Amino acid sequence: MTNQAVSAPTTSERILDAAEDLFAEKGYSATSLGDVADRVGIRSPSLYNHFKNKEALYQAVLERLLADFTAPQRELDSGPVTYERVFEWLETIVRRHHANPNLARLLQHAALSGGPHTNELIDRFFRPMFQPGARIDGQEVTVFGDAGLQPWAVMAFNNLVMSYVTMAPMYRDLLGQDPFSEAALENQLNLIKSLLRAVFAYRGE
Amino acid sequence: MTNQAVSAPTTSERILDAAEDLFAEKGYSATSLGDVADRVGIRSPSLYNHFKNKEALYQAVLERLLADFTAPQRELDSGPVTYERVFEWLETIVRRHHANPNLARLLQHAALSGGPHTNELIDRFFRPMFQPGARIDGQEVTVFGDAGLQPWAVMAFNNLVMSYVTMAPMYRDLLGQDPFSEAALENQLNLIKSLLRAVFAYRGE
DNA sequence: AATAATAACTAATAGCCGTTAGTATAACCC
DNA sequence: GGGTTATACTAACGGCTATTAGTTATTATT
CATH class of the missing domain: 1.10.10.60 (Homeodomain-like)
Structure with missing residues (x-):
């Protein structure tokens, strides 16, 4: 029993x-x-x-991981894309990657090898980020220049989040601190959000 | 003959x-x-x-790669750290990673596995970036807040450069363009430099 | 021309890999 | 309680791995 x-x-x-x-x-x-x-x-x-x-x-393994990680994305897509909601989304996925770094690592392995797993991962994880018409508040961000640059920018911020966890062992040895501690998480969160804020605030040379 | x-x-x-x-x-x-x-x-x-x-x-293999990639770092260390020279250094390593993406990939593999190769790579590639007293123009950058955050910021920008090439197959399929073409290189260079410029220009909320 | 060194080859090794077959044990269903 | 199912086991397979030994042909040195 x-x-x-x-x-x-x-x-x-x-x-x-x-x-x-x-x-x-x-x-x-x-x-x-x-x-x-x-x-x-x-x-x-x-x-x-x-x-x-x-x-x-x-x-x-992949199925279980993707179920966890695509939820915030669907959340963001379900409403207007405002600064606040982008910040929220960013914070959510940062926290989720910290809680479980394995999806980022799996994605990185797949990208490096470029094997048969790559395409599936692209379609299920990255493709949803590039829905057409997902302008931020209907306004383009000055830093990224013309709209053609925007997909690159989305990938750049995603890479920023993911590379933190895929590079975690390097951080550990270089900075002498557990990169998955609560303090380190707050640090990275502040850095990324500050970077995003700087990008939004920036209005040309 | x-x-x-x-x-x-x-x-x-x-x-x-x-x-x-x-x-x-x-x-x-x-x-x-x-x-x-x-x-x-x-x-x-x-x-x-x-x-x-x-x-x-x-x-x-490692020896040959590191010989190529640590040269620009030594170049930067040999003079005053001005905005212009940081931009130059950044452009140099971006171009070098594009010309040969293999060091970034090797580093990423080592970081993911956290195996015995990791420590050596940290010491020989990353450690030189964290020399004490390498303030930018003797002035701290506002975005990164207190000085304790600065190593994280250095890593963040390095990751931005490296993850572009380690994620290249993803870029290829997502954006339908060769990520190692001259045009794509210019795009990424502009994005990264714009991001760095925004960071420098940003002065608090 | 004789000798030494270089660098290719084949053959063979012990060990690990994913996978299959066959077997034993415990829990469930009627 | 007999039969079925689930899940563990051992034994074994063909294939691939890094590595060694021994051989041969070519090149360089004396």
């Missing part, structure tokens, strides 16, 4: 947890199913009772 | 070229010596006539 309050994680969930961390750290092909199984505490053939094969495991 | 003008690349150089591309694309452990040898057009055991083992090959 299993009757716990929040229910202990199932084996499948524990496999997903382990695989997510390992894929994010080493990438797809450098992650071995033996490593995954070791973390869970089972033998690697037992994984096949839960997932068809390595590729299916990767897809399941 | 081989008597060519610029001298054809030696086998060792061709191995380094192939290995550099592959390490940058797939990372250390996902790159096989068989792949490297295939690109050069020889069998994998022949690699051992030129490099002691896989690790030594990686180190040699």
